[in-house]
Amino acid sequence: xxxxxxxxxxxxxxxxxxxxxxxxxxxxxxxxxxxxxxxxxxxxxxxxxxxxxxxxxxxxxxxxxxxxxxxxxxxxxxxxxxxxxxxxxxxxxxxxxxxxxxxxxxxxxxxxxxxxxxxxxxxxxxxxxxxxxxxxxxxxxxxxxxxxxxxxxxxxxxxxxxxxxxxx
Amino acid sequence: xxxxxxxxxxxxxxxxxxxxxxxxxxxxxxxxxxxxxxxxxxxxxxxxxxxxxxxxxxxxxxxxxxxxxxxxxxxxxxxxxxxxxxxxxxxxxxxxxxxxxxxxxxxxxxxxxxxxxxxxxxxxxxxxxxxxxxxxxxxxxxxxxxxxxxxxxxxxxxxxxxxxxxxxxxxxxxxxxxxxxxxxxxxxxxxxxxxxxxxxxxxxxxxxxxxxxxxxxxxxxxxxxxxxxxxxxxxxxxxxxxxxxxxxxxxxxxxxxxxxxxxxxxxxxxxxxxxxxxxxxxxxxxxxxxxxxxxxxxxxxxxxxxxxxxxxxxxxxxxxxxxxxxxxxxxxxxxxxxxxxxxxxxxxxxxxxxxxxxxxxxxxxxxxxxxxxxxxxxxxxxxxxxxxxxxxxxxxxxxxxxxxxxxxxxxxxxxxxxxxxxxxxxxxxxxxxxxxxxxxxxxxxxxxxxxxxxxxxxxxxxxxxxxxxxxxxxxxxxxxxxxxxxxxxxxxxxxxxxxxxxxxxxxxxxxxxxxxxxxxxxxxxxxxxxxxxxxxxxxxxxxxxxxxxxxxxxxxxxxxxxxxxxxxxxxxxxxxxx
Amino acid sequence: xxxxxxxxxxxxxxxxxxxxxxxxxxxxxxxxxxxxxxxxxxxxxxxxxxxxxxxxxxxxxxxxx
Ligand code: HEM
Ligand SMILES: [Cu+2]
Ligand SMILES: [Cu+2]
Numbered sequence: 001x002x003x004x005x006x007x008x009x010x011x012x013x014x015x016x017x018x019x020x021x022x023x024x025x026x027x028x029x030x031x032x033x034x035x036x037x038x039x040x041x042x043x044x045x046x047x048x049x050x051x052x053x054x055x056x057x058x059x060x061x062x063x064x065x066x067x068x069x070x071x072x073x074x075x076x077x078x079x080x081x082x083x084x085x086x087x088x089x090x091x092x093x094x095x096x097x098x099x100x101x102x103x104x105x106x107x108x109x110x111x112x113x114x115x116x117x118x119x120x121x122x123x124x125x126x127x128x129x130x131x132x133x134x135x136x137x138x139x140x141x142x143x144x145x146x147x148x149x150x151x152x153x154x155x156x157x158x159x160x161x162x163x164x165x166x167x168x
Numbered sequence: 169x170x171x172x173x174x175x176x177x178x179x180x181x182x183x184x185x186x187x188x189x190x191x192x193x194x195x196x197x198x199x200x201x202x203x204x205x206x207x208x209x210x211x212x213x214x215x216x217x218x219x220x221x222x223x224x225x226x227x228x229x230x231x232x233x234x235x236x237x238x239x240x241x242x243x244x245x246x247x248x249x250x251x252x253x254x255x256x257x258x259x260x261x262x263x264x265x266x267x268x269x270x271x272x273x274x275x276x277x278x279x280x281x282x283x284x285x286x287x288x289x290x291x292x293x294x295x296x297x298x299x300x301x302x303x304x305x306x307x308x309x310x311x312x313x314x315x316x317x318x319x320x321x322x323x324x325x326x327x328x329x330x331x332x333x334x335x336x337x338x339x340x341x342x343x344x345x346x347x348x349x350x351x352x353x354x355x356x357x358x359x360x361x362x363x364x365x366x367x368x369x370x371x372x373x374x375x376x377x378x379x380x381x382x383x384x385x386x387x388x389x390x391x392x393x394x395x396x397x398x399x400x401x402x403x404x405x406x407x408x409x410x411x412x413x414x415x416x417x418x419x420x421x422x423x424x425x426x427x428x429x430x431x432x433x434x435x436x437x438x439x440x441x442x443x444x445x446x447x448x449x450x451x452x453x454x455x456x457x458x459x460x461x462x463x464x465x466x467x468x469x470x471x472x473x474x475x476x477x478x479x480x481x482x483x484x485x486x487x488x489x490x491x492x493x494x495x496x497x498x499x500x501x502x503x504x505x506x507x508x509x510x511x512x513x514x515x516x517x518x519x520x521x522x523x524x525x526x527x528x529x530x531x532x533x534x535x536x537x538x539x540x541x542x543x544x545x546x547x548x549x550x551x552x553x554x555x556x557x558x559x560x561x562x563x564x565x566x567x568x569x570x571x572x573x574x575x576x577x578x579x580x581x582x583x584x585x586x587x588x589x590x591x592x593x594x595x596x597x598x599x600x601x602x603x604x605x606x607x608x609x610x611x612x613x614x615x616x617x618x619x620x621x622x623x624x625x626x627x628x629x630x631x632x633x634x635x636x637x638x639x640x641x642x643x644x645x646x647x648x649x650x651x652x653x654x655x656x657x658x659x660x661x662x663x664x665x666x667x668x669x670x671x672x673x674x675x676x677x678x679x680x681x682x683x684x685x686x687x688x689x690x691x692x693x694x695x696x697x698x699x700x701x702x703x704x705x706x707x708x709x710x711x712x713x714x715x716x717x718x719x720x721x722x723x724x725x726x727x728x729x730x731x732x733x734x735x736x737x738x739x740x741x742x743x744x745x746x
Numbered sequence: 747x748x749x750x751x752x753x754x755x756x757x758x759x760x761x762x763x764x765x766x767x768x769x770x771x772x773x774x775x776x777x778x779x780x781x782x783x784x785x786x787x788x789x790x791x792x793x794x795x796x797x798x799x800x801x802x803x804x805x806x807x808x809x810x811x
Contacts, residue, residue, distance in 0.1 A: 004676075007427065007477065014473040018466045025462060025531045036532060039454045043713050045720035076724070101724050102299050102384060104449070104540060108607030108622065111536035115449045117385050118301060119719040122451035135620030139540040139609035141295055143302070143724060144218035147614040505752035514756070521763075583752055587759045594763045602770070627769070631781065 037114045041095070041121035049073060049099050062163060066090040074116045075099040077145035079136060083152035086128065087161035093125045104140040107153055115140060128155040171666040172246065172570040179249050180571040182262050186242035187564065187571070189270060191651055193234035194557075198647035200227040205596065205640025209633035210615050220613035221293045222283035228296030229280060232402065232552060233315065234273050239560045240405045241269070241322050244349045246567060247408055248326045250669060251343035252333045262325055269318030275311025279304060291725070295611065297395070298371070300387045303723040306375040309367050316360050323353035341678040342686050344425055345412055345671060351432040352404040354692050355397055355439050358699060362393030362443075374723065383718030385452045386710050392443040393703060400439040402552050404432075406559040410479050410512060412671045413566065417509040418486025418502055422674035423478050426681030431478075433685060434471040437695050441702030442468055448535045452713060457706045458532060464702065465530045472523060479516060485675065507579060511562025511586035515555050518593060522550030525601060540611075543604025546597045554593050561650050562586055566667075568657055575663045577656035581649055588646040596639025599632045747800060754799045761791045 049055040058073045058080040068090055073080045075098065086092045096105045098118040105122065106113040114122040116138075138149035173180040200223045206212040207220060215223065245262070249255060256262045279292040282305075292304035326349050330342065342350070370382045415422045422428065444461035447453055484498055492501030503509045525547040528534050538544065565582050569575055576582060604610075606622045606629070615633055616622065622629050684690070749757075765788045769779045 004424070006481070007424070010477045011474070014470055017473070018469055021466045021469075021527065021531070022463055025466075025533060026459075036455045036458060036536075037449055037451050039452050039709065039713065041451065043452070043719040047720050047722065100722070101301050102388070106540070106607070106609070108620070109605075110607070111533070113449060113536045113539055115447075115451065117388070117451055118721045119383065119714050120385060120451040133620065135607075135617055135622075137607070137609055137617065139611075140299075141221060141224075141302075141611040144221060144293065146221070147217055147612040148618075150617045150619055152619050500749050500753060503752075504756050505750055510752060510756060514759070517760075583755065587755050590759050591762050594766065598763065598766050627781065 037122050037124060041123055043119050044097060044121060046097070046099050046118035049097070054095060055097055060084060060086060060163060064091075068092045070094045072096040072105060073099055074103040074105060074138065074149075076101065076143050077138075077149040079105070079138075079149070079151035083154050084136070085154045085156055085161070087158050088128050088131045088155050089158050091125055091127055093123060096122045101142045102140050103138045103142045103149065106137050106139045108135040108137055110134065113139075131155050131157045170668055171573055172250065172567075172669040173573040175253075175669070176249050176255050178259050179245060179255055179262070180573075182256075182259075182266055183242040183245050183567075183571045185266060186238050186245070187568065187654075189266075189273070190235050190238035190242065190560075191654055193230040193238065193273075194647060195651055197227050197230040197235055198644050200224075200230070202640055202644040205637050208613055208615060209637045211633070211637050217613035219284065221295065221611075222280065222291070224611060225283070225293055225295050226277075226280050229276060231557075232296060232398075233276075233312075236402045236552065236556060236560070237315075237319060238269065239564075240401070241266070241319065242571075243405045243408065243560075243563065243567070244322070244326060244352075246571070247345035247412070248329050248349050251345035251671065252329055254329060254333055256325060257328045257332055261321070261328075265318045265321035265325060267318075268321065269315050272311045272313070272315030272318055275307050275314060277311070279308045279311075297391060299391070300371060300374070300382045300384050301721055301723050303371075303375055303725065306372060309372045309375060313364070313367055313372070316364065319356065320360070323356065326350065326353060341681070341683075344422075344428060344674070344678065345408060347429060347686065348404065348408045348411070348432050350688060351436045351691070352401065352408075354688065354695065355404075355436045356401050358692075358695055359394050359397035359401070359440050362390045366390035366394075370717075379717060381717050381721055383710070383714045383716060384721070385450065385714060386707070386716070386718070388450070389444070389447065389453070389707065389710055392446040393440065394443070395446060396443040397439040399552065400435050402556045404435065406515070406556045407431075407475060409559055409563045410475070410516060411482075413563065414479060414509070414512045414516075415482035415486055416672055417506055417512070417566070418483040419490040420482060420486025420488075421672040423481040423485060424676045424680075425674040425678045426676065426685065427474060427478055428674070429681050429685040431471040431474050433691050434468075434474075436691055437698060438464060438468045438471070440695070441698045444702075444706060445530055448532050449539050452710060453706060454709065457709075460702060462530060462532050469523075469527065476516075476520065483513070505579070505583060507576075507582035507586050508562045508566040510583060511565065511589075512559050514586060514590040515558035515562065518550050518558070518590065519555035521597075522547060522555060526551065538604050540609060541604035542600045542608050542610050545610050546600030546604055549593060549597050549600070554589065554597075558586060558589050558593075561589070564650075564654065568654060569666050570669055572658060572660075573662040573666065574657055574660035575666065577653050577660060582653055585646050585649040585653065588642055588649070592639045592642030592646055594639070595635050596643060599635035599639065603629070603632045603636070748802075749799050754795065757795055757799070758792055761788070761795065765791060 044052060054071045055073050058071050061069045063069050068086055070084055070086065070092060072094060074096060096114060096116050098116045100118060103116040104114065105116050112124065112126050114124060116122055132155050134153040136151040136153050138146060142149065203214060203223055204227060207215065279290045282288040282290040283293050290305045292308035294302045294304045298304060330346055330350060366387045370387050373379045374382050411422055411428050442461050442465045444453065444457055445465045448458050483502065487498040487501045490501045492498030529547060565576055606624060608622050624632060765784060769784050772779050
């Protein structure tokens, strides 16, 4: 096959670019340790969330000194609990599942973003450095009220944070 | 030296029909596109926000299924008949797949559009991705199936032509345009298996009430098994025109036949085993599978980068043939007054921008920031919405006269139209990308939420909204100008002075390409092996975790019970006759 | 005309993304360009392009194309 010199150069350049991309993404995933949504949780029957120990009562729960678990249920067209209050500077692990159709759980403008698929549980651990308020939106179309599906995430200053009675 | 219609009058009629089906879809789609841009920016509202999703479903389906694929079958029929220099084997067969595709479109459209009428208990507000457990009326799935089977038969038609030609020309290389069509169709057969299984084994029986539940992750994964290669199915006819027509318009010829073949083989091999890159954020799929999809995706950049080289080199060659000189000055020697050339060149340029934002999407980490935000429609309106759509419109300025025998109604308006599309898309897509970075979701009817506000880093959200609305309006005007031009062209008086329908031989011809490139059986086999490698474990793991029919759950909207099925079939027939 | 009218139209179109992105890029380095300035700038670019394109080419006598 007759390949022009410039073609060869371009080909080599293209391959370098591709390998470079893969290396960068790999570094991001492995080196920096950005964790991804995976298959670590068991499946669950979306119609039986009432019976489930974690999701019958969506809540924030303290599980260690600086560790919190948040159990979130997404359903047409809301998130529970709402608002979600967590302290700054702690490891917060979200467990999110759906009671009906596919939704998402997305903290607007951040990379805290996951699909919420009925039958599956998404988990992710996040540390919020600064106190503040964030909007949570569902960014997967889930029915005619999709645009009304929102909630608030309130990151409290560490020393002011207190779990509400009955939430635990 | 004659126009296409002089050599193949009957095939030209089929191509005209396919083009018009495509243009009608474009007309409806563009109208809905305009409504969307004005609605979601809260500038003009004709519909309720709850109806937004009916509109969006129609826009998605009419644009990326009907508009693109009907145009594709027209172009492919033109490419195969022209390059083999023989008509189709059986016109009856050709018309029958066209009719099946048309009927499928009508069947799909009925339940979508019925969503506007509350008194009809029928809807398909599921968007073009139709993720279960959102459920559409069975007619929606039936229509899609018929449409896809129509495309399968179209592929069979082109293979028949090639086999017949081969038996008469046993020692010749497959002509390049036909080679492109055949490799694309093999990719399509492999890719559509995904939704064929998803619809026939799960969604259709489920919508008919024959099975109680489906596994939402499984049907979603099967959708994306199809959903990535379909992107290349839209793109390949555009590539075919960039490789065959664009160099000709520029005044030259394609740079390299072998490289073109390599590119199409790479697309055949790599298009399918990457679909999981649309599911980076899905629970129930392990990180490892996502990683493999990411790596494959990056390699899929290669054929597009090669195309960029070949196309630019061919255009430059054309410009120099026309007397162009210098490092950059040759650009001035190109036929910028020709709408077919300028449209394709601008489409290619936008594809470069779209490719760039696509590389960002493909990176798993950044994907978490922009997944399902407006960034994503911003990206694919550059790719399918411009690289493909604008190339098709530009191509039509040359092809329509070929298949009608009538000269283009207005060249200046055509030129203005292509440039207007480019400008409109610049506005709309730029603003969508930026809005996406702020976290503004796609597929939503409202510009803001109640509990909080999106804040722009530069300018304001209102400015971005205005930019989307201006861009969308320009695009709509551009689409109207295009359709008007096509309509008037159809009523023009036939002329004898059309350019002849020849595709110039490449500079470095097919003698230079290794024979193994034409071994379609080999490439098909490798493609299948790659797909099996990429998908067997993820699918097995999904089924193992959730079962074939999922861990339970209801359908939404809740509508049918098994006892209603008989009633439903009657309704369906009646509705179909209406 | 230095370039054909078609080429001029394309050049003007290409200037649109550049002017739009300029504003974004400027904000990266901390310069906030107001909308009105962007609009004025784009007008200026268009006028400059038209002016340049309609200038007679060097040396050769004016020819219209
Ligand atoms: C008149 C020109 C067009 C306008 C004004 C327009 C406008 C829009 C807008 C505003 C959206 C985003 C809606 C949302 O996410 O809320 C959208 C979505 C979309 N557009 Fe377009 N568009 C146009 C042309 C096209 C073309 C030519 C194609 C493809 C060939 C296309 C394919 C799509 C698809 C696939 C979606 C996504 C639908 C979904 O999310 O389910 N559009 N369009
Ligand atoms: Cu939603
Ligand atoms: Cu993809």
